[in-house]
Amino acid sequence: MEQFNRIELKGNVGNAKISAVGSGRVANFSLATNYMYKSRSGDAVIETTWFNVVAWEGREIQNIDRIKVGATVSLTGRVRNYKYTPSDGGEERQGYEVLATKLSVEGQD
Numbered sequence: 001m002e003q004f005n006r007i008e009l010k011g012n013v014g015n016a017k018i019s020a021v022g023s024g025r026v027a028n029f030s031l032a033t034n035y036m037y038k039s040r041s042g043d044a045v046i047e048t049t050w051f052n053v054v055a056w057e058g059r060e061i062q063n064i065d066r067i068k069v070g071a072t073v074s075l076t077g078r079v080r081n082y083k084y085t086p087s088d089g090g091e092e093r094q095g096y097e098v099l100a101t102k103l104s105v106e107g108q109d
Contacts, residue, residue, distance in 0.1 A: 007098055009033055009051060010074040016067045025057045027064040031073060031098075053077070055100040063105075072106035 014030035035047045053075065057064045067073065077100040085092050 005078040005080075006076065007079055008074075008076050009053075009098065010072070011051075013067055013069055013071045013073055014050065015069060018064055018067070025064060027053075027055045027057070027067045029053050029055075029067055029073075031075075052095070052097040053100055054097055055103050060102040061100060066105040073103060074106075075100045075103040077101045077103075 009031060011031045011033035014032055016027060016029035018025060018027045029052075031051045031053050033049050033051070035049070037045055037047070039045050055061050055064060055067070055075070075098070077098045079096055080099055081094055081096050083092055083094050
């Protein structure tokens with residue numbers, strides 16, 4: 001049985017932070033996607049889902065400086081989970097993020 005973990009997203013950047021790590025750079029940003037449907041009463045409903053994204057600059061991800069608030073981004077990647085303990089010393093929690101493997105910012109090839 002073949003198994004795979006792949007996600008494709010297109011949405012708008014909510015916040016973005018670009019950091020230097022060693023000799024490379026990484027962008028951590030939130031991405032909002034919208035799904036529109038009609039309710040039973042016929043009203044339009046927009047459902048917004050937020051994703052946390054990590055994108056390492058490289059061959060398939062270039063010029064990460066264009067990842068700014070409001071920019072439209074298309075990406076392919078995989079979902080991964082992580083565990084963390086809140087800074088207030090609370091119970092260990094689990095989170096999810098998208099690790100981008102290919103990314104383009106609208107207007108950029």
